[in-house]
Ligand code: SF4
């Protein structure tokens with residue numbers, strides 16, 4: 001029987017520290033042709049994200065279930081690959097270690113921008129990786145049948161023996177999470193750390209997360225946290241469900257962020273992150289999820305208990 | 321998956337070879353690949369001129385004066401969007417068609433083809449996701465109906481990739497099945513001059529492995545040519561192709 005691994009990411013607790021990104025980069029994308037790649041990235045939203053403006057490039061499926069070939073990003077939309085010149089900065093005068101060549105764009109370039117004016121400005125962190133979709137658009141678009149979805153865990157992989165670098169997958173993935181290695185002339189993507197998973201260890205991004213906001217497990221394992229959050233209580237929801245790919249990375253929307261303040265700086269009980277913005281990311285279902293999460297929090301603060309909050313606050317990162 | 325495919329193709333081909341060895345004349349006794357089907361003779365086809373010495377010479381070498389050029393008009397096809405794919409501007413031709421001019425020479429041991437076509441931009445590097453290489457190919461033993469061969473009628477392709485600077489020997493048994501065989505005995509010299517690609521590809525007439533390569537010692541046909549314009553992001557089934565012709569040896 002086909003099984004599906006899933007990841008739940010609790011955006012309410014994301015620190016924006018990028019430890020996940022660094023763990024992934026060190027493990028998988030430091031080799032030639034992958035320098036520019038962030039299979040896991042954390043973007044400050046609202047913002048253009050990585051690759052730049054990925055949300056408006058199309059892809060996914062139309063109403064008839066036909067795969068849509070979106071726009072291919074330009075290489076510059078992923079940002080330049082730079083190196084720090086320690087030799088020059090530390091030993092040959094100067095005293096400043098600069099990135100060379102000087103970058104003009106990159107992953108999380110607009111980290112501190114957010115949106116809105118002082119007093120009501122807001123932003124949130126959005127960690128992203130391949131969603132190992134139930135209906136992967138990347139797979140549907142590949143004319144070589146080079147992309148496959150594993151029966152035993154639902155991990156979506158690119159067969160490097162079959163890939164010929166056509167990049168239809170890059171166009172079709174609405175999350176722009178297949179990336180092109182121009183050194184090898186082939187497409188590559190997040191492998192959900194399958195060599196670790198096969199040894200019963202969670203993904204590097206989930207393992208290293210200091211915020212302990214990621215949980216990994218099988219959706220059909222009723223004892224797993226991902227089951228409890230995504231299936232049983234349905235408080236974890238996918239990003240852009242309207243793309244039609246059935247993502248298996250689920251998010252707890254931010255529900256305890258700060259309020260807008262009045263001109264004296266006093267909170268006035270209006271959420272900084274507008275619901276319209278959250279709906280644009282997670283669909284209309286996000287309202288009910290936030291209502292549930294707040295009710296659970298109320299219950300706990302008035303002396304009750306909440307399985308949801310217990311799971312969210314646990315140190316448990318995986319159940320494999 | 322790939323192993324299975326190769327196995328399947330090889331199986332089918334061995335069956336054809338078996339049949340062929342019984343059914344066909346001396347002319348094809350050595351011909352293992354694809355079961356022939358080429359009637360030989362010059363006719364309307366390309367005639368490889370007999371020359372002395374090395375045939376792997378630059379596209380502007382005087383040796384090519386021995387061969388008669390044949391020109392074929394290029395037609396845009398796009399089989400990539402099949403299966404209900406849409407969008408991405410990938411269905412449009414955009415690039416320029418024009419003609420593919422072909423010459424061939426042989427010295428009794430090796431054969432060389434000289435292909436030339438107009439291409440306003442030279443794309444021989446791929447430095448990012450948004451760059452595509454110019455490419456060209458010759459397809460041998462093409463079936464009449466299905467352009468990329470079919471499981472029972474594999475085709476053999478010489479596939480040149482400008483950015484890699486190499487020619488791969490490829491077999492295919494239908495759309496989406498092309499497979500590099502690793503028999504990389506096809507040599508290449510390419511030139512880009514005044515908006516024109518000039519490409520020389522050469523191989524021994526005899527296949528290094530008759531499961532993976534056509535025998536060219538008695539010519540071959542039908543054959544066809546294709547080119548991909550990297551500037552127009554052409555790849556896979558999005559390409560320009562000629563009609564079918566044949567090659568015979570002088
Ligand atoms: S997120 Fe993109 S790359 Fe990952 S499985 Fe879904 S469609 Fe494929």
Ligand code: SF4
Pocket residue numbers: 013014015016017018019020021042125127205208209210211212213214
């Ligand atoms: S490591 Fe965890 S807390 Fe830090 S950015 Fe990544 S997901 Fe957020």
